[in-house]
Amino acid sequence: MGEIQNQVVTQHLQMNETEKKLLAAEEEKYGRKLVEMSKDQKYGMCFACGEQNPIGLHLHFFWIPNGVLAFFTPRQEHQSYDGRMHGGLITVLLDEIMGNYIFKKEGVPAYTARIDLRFRTPVMIGSTIRCEGHEVKRKGRLVIMEGVITNPDGTVAAEATSTLMLER
Ligand SMILES: CCCCCCCCCCCC(=O)SCCNC(=O)CCNC(=O)[C@H](O)C(C)(C)COP(=O)(O)OP(=O)(O)OC[C@H]1O[C@@H](n2cnc3c(N)ncnc32)[C@H](O)[C@@H]1OP(=O)(O)O
Secondary structure, three states: OHHHHHHHHHHHHOOOHHHHHHHHHHHHHHOOOOOEOOOOHHHOOOOOOOOOOOOOOOOOOEEEOOEEEEEEOOOHHHEOOOOEEOHHHHHHHHHHHHHHHHHHHHOOOEEEEEEEEEEOOOOEOOOOEEEEEEEEEEEOOEEEEEEEEEOOOOOEEEEEEEEEEEOO
């Protein structure tokens, strides 16, 4: 059983071929390689990005100007109604890209105090979505971030604004 679980984890640690192609297209757009945000062993069990979490999403994040980029391809186990990605997990993606960006930028944990999210169009299982986040505003330890998830056809799937508080 342990061996099977390990195989599942290993399989999902790397970006799939579609995600790699989309990343290459972004790099062409920016005219340079995009640098991947480093992983942190201390937070290896993070559900969204942790490499040690056997049921995690194993996201990879890339620095873009004033923000962050990630791709995700939902699998069967991520659905709600047949064929649709679960809204709670879409929220995880947006929460994570915004939180992880500010954590990595500032070097201290940032806790989500509020997240406002609008689900605009469904995300279908098996389709690779683009997740982008930007820092919008700072006031003391509070940071306002915006995030958007885009479907392969360019339609906005979900967008969010979050308020994060940096640890003292
Ligand atoms: C690679 C490895 C990756 C590692 C993994 C990286 C993961 C990152 C992504 C995940 C992010 C998450 O999901 S974090 C997990 C989910 N979130 C949480 O667990 C947070 C739970 N809530 C809390 O812990 C607390 O409420 C805090 C820390 C957010 C705030 O508490 P506090 O420090 O006591 O602050 P508090 O006194 O309440 O407020 C201080 C000031 O901020 C203001 N303030 C507080 N909240 C708000 C708000 N939403 N909007 C506006 N203003 C606010 C107050 O009015 C106040 O203003 P004034 O009176 O001073 O003017």
